[in-house]
Amino acid sequence: xxxxxxxxxxxxxxxxxxxxxxxxxxxxxxxEVTAVYAGHLVDFGGHMARLDRTLKGIGVPNPLSxxxxxxxxxxxxxxxxxxxxxxxLQVSAGxxxxxxxxxxxxxxxxVFVYADARRLIGxxxxxxxxxxxxxxxxxxxxxxxxxxxxxxxxxxxxxxxSGADTAFLVEDGHxxxxxxxxxxxxxxEGQLVTRDLxxxxxxxxxxxxxxxxxxxxxxxxxxxxxxPDEALSxxxxxxxxxxxxxxPVVAIDGQAxxxxxxxxxxxxxxxxxxxxxx
Ligand code: PDD
Numbered sequence: 001x002x003x004x005x006x007x008x009x010x011x012x013x014x015x016x017x018x019x020x021x022x023x024x025x026x027x028x029x030x031x032e033v034t035a036v037y038a039g040h041l042v043d044f045g046g047h048m049a050r051l052d053r054t055l056k057g058i059g060v061p062n063p064l065s066x067x068x069x070x071x072x073x074x075x076x077x078x079x080x081x082x083x084x085x086x087x088x089l090q091v092s093a094g095x096x097x098x099x100x101x102x103x104x105x106x107x108x109x110x111v112f113v114y115a116d117a118r119r120l121i122g123x124x125x126x127x128x129x130x131x132x133x134x135x136x137x138x139x140x141x142x143x144x145x146x147x148x149x150x151x152x153x154x155x156x157x158x159x160x161x162s163g164a165d166t167a168f169l170v171e172d173g174h175x176x177x178x179x180x181x182x183x184x185x186x187x188x189e190g191q192l193v194t195r196d197l198x199x200x201x202x203x204x205x206x207x208x209x210x211x212x213x214x215x216x217x218x219x220x221x222x223x224x225x226x227x228p229d230e231a232l233s234x235x236x237x238x239x240x241x242x243x244x245x246x247x248p249v250v251a252i253d254g255q256a257x258x259x260x261x262x263x264x265x266x267x268x269x270x271x272x273x274x275x276x277x278x
Contacts, residue, residue, distance in 0.1 A: 002020040002079045003114035004072050009079070012114060021110055023092025025099055026198040031052035031090040034073065035120055035242040037277045039083050041073055042242070046205040051091070055145045060093050063109045076115045085117040086243060090147065120245050125270065127264050128250035129165040129239075133228050134158060136169035136176045143199045155179040166239070168252060174225035176200050181241035183249075185226055185234035186265045193230075196223040206240040206273075213272045219265065228252075236263030246270045 001012045023029035032051050033040040048066055053076040055062050064072070073087050093107045137150040156179055167179045175193065177183050182204040184194040192214070197203050214221060231237055235258045237249035246269055248262035 018095035020095040029147040031091035082114040130246035134167040136171040181239035186236040
């Protein structure tokens with residue numbers, strides 16, 4: 001398997017970076033995960049725009065142009081014969097002498113990109129996933145896609161210990177989002193609800209894609225925060241992310257959502273989204 005590190009392609013097994021890299025020491029790094037479907041990048045422009053915003057937010061210059069990023073992604077797809085899966089990219093602030101909080105005035109970023117072949121539309125999309133509610137213990141700038149992911153990594157471990165697949169994170173009595181996806185519900189009034197954008201959540205590229213697709217669909221969309229109780233009494237729930245696309249949520253805290261099976265609105269959105277991708 002071939003990855004891209006620094007400014008060259010390399011074997012994933014031999015990829016090495018300095019332990020003094022600020023990504024390693026401080027999670028001073030931006031990342032993006034782009035879906036590849038039928039050999040094509042999904043919503044790449046959206047991912048590039050968000051990368052730019054995150055890098056600005058963490059004071060790291062974007063080391064590559066849009067064309068530069070596109071070429072690395074396309075080359076990795078070709079070299080690894082990737083038809084379905086993900087491309088992970090990370091830009092860290094780089095390595096400089098010993099550990100120093102502030103670091104140098106300007107950064108020379110470390111770039112790392114690799115391809116992950118996997119089915120994006122598989123068991124989870126068909127049968128659904130189970131969630132648990134967990135306190136959202138992340139920092140306040142969740143709108144930036146940084147590698148500061150310990151809170152989410154621990155949330156996934158807790159979910160697994162309880163026999164679930166993911167967590168719905170809760171703050172001030174409302175769901176923010178899922179551990180690595182945006183959260184949606186369909187309520188009894190037939191409203192499709194997902195939280196409005198703010199620093200409290202990541203502005204998902206898949207979320208934006210779904211909102212675009214649903215314009216003029218006749219579905220009643222509402223962007224607002226919802227409570228755990230609203231989620232439990234919802235007719236349907238699902239998550240959106242590049243990693244799992246549209247994943248029906250069939251139970252939360254062991255309680256069935258709706259019929260306990262993926263619902264019709266979720267299925268409709270899956271169909272529309274897969275169509276638009278293919
Ligand atoms: N996660 N919210 C959080 C906290 C996320 O980590 C993600 C994506 C999303 C969905 O964003 P998008 O639709 O742009 O993928 C929402 C990626 C897939 C990950 O960390 O692997």
